[in-house]
Amino acid sequence: MPKVKVITDPEVIKLMLEDTRRKILALLRNREMTISQLSEILGKTPQTVYHHIEKLKEAGLVEVKRTEMKGNLVEKYYGRTADAFYINLYLGDEELRYFARSRLKTKLDIFKALGYEFNDEELLNVMDRLLKKEHEFKTEISKEIEANEDKLKDFSNEDIIHAIEWLAMAKMGRDEESIELLKKLGELLKK
CATH class of the missing domain: 1.10.10.10 (Winged helix-like DNA-binding domain superfamily/Winged helix DNA-binding domain)
Incomplete structure (x- = not known):
């Protein structure tokens, strides 16, 4: 399997x-x-x-x-x-995009409960764009992992999932748009 x-x-x-x-x-x-x-x-x-x-x-x-x-x-x-299973909610389907965005709105409620103040729509847009980039990279990496199953059979699923996350972060660290979005997130989401 x-x-x-x-x-x-x-x-x-x-x-x-x-x-x-x-x-x-x-x-x-x-x-x-x-x-x-x-x-x-x-x-x-x-x-x-x-x-x-x-x-x-x-x-x-x-x-x-x-x-x-x-x-x-x-x-x-x-x-x-x-x-x-790795799913990407940012594939252009409007219903999935709405679902992904509604899940992000819940995070805004958590931030507010912790005392953060921000412009909802501005923060939501930055988070949405950042998550879209992350999903693009994770999809790419997951396909690479799928193609190299035989080399990874000795590793646990949990370790592979963590490796996907780290590789995605590395790609985001090399991507100018992701870096700018992270900076903007840092500016918007602070006490």
Whole structure:
């Protein structure tokens, strides 16, 4: 199973962001599970869980890993198709852009609760542009990691994800626009 899978299709990203599917993917990160196991943990009917599993299968995010006979029944165990999925919310799809921006607005509320004062729209625009640059770099790096899976098999998923973050920071440190945006962020977000 690949360590990292880059998801670039906006429709697949939207499918992943649905609450129940997001929870299913999180549960399957740790182990393979059956519909009935997922149903019990999620508090959803097996039919509902099956529907979401099928959507995730169609999108190439989940697959049947093994089957076991339980009496006359065949139980399917589902698992993820990659240890980690990297999604980019800045792919030009308006719905995803709105979602990314609304997540940033929550951060502004946190900053205000901590006593920071700023122009909401100005700070939001800087953060939005900075995050877009970061996502561009992380997508590029994740694709490189995907292409070099065999060289990384001895490293943990967590270490690989941290490496992606560090490599993205290094790229941002060499990118003039990113540097200017970081300076602007520093000017806007201070007490």
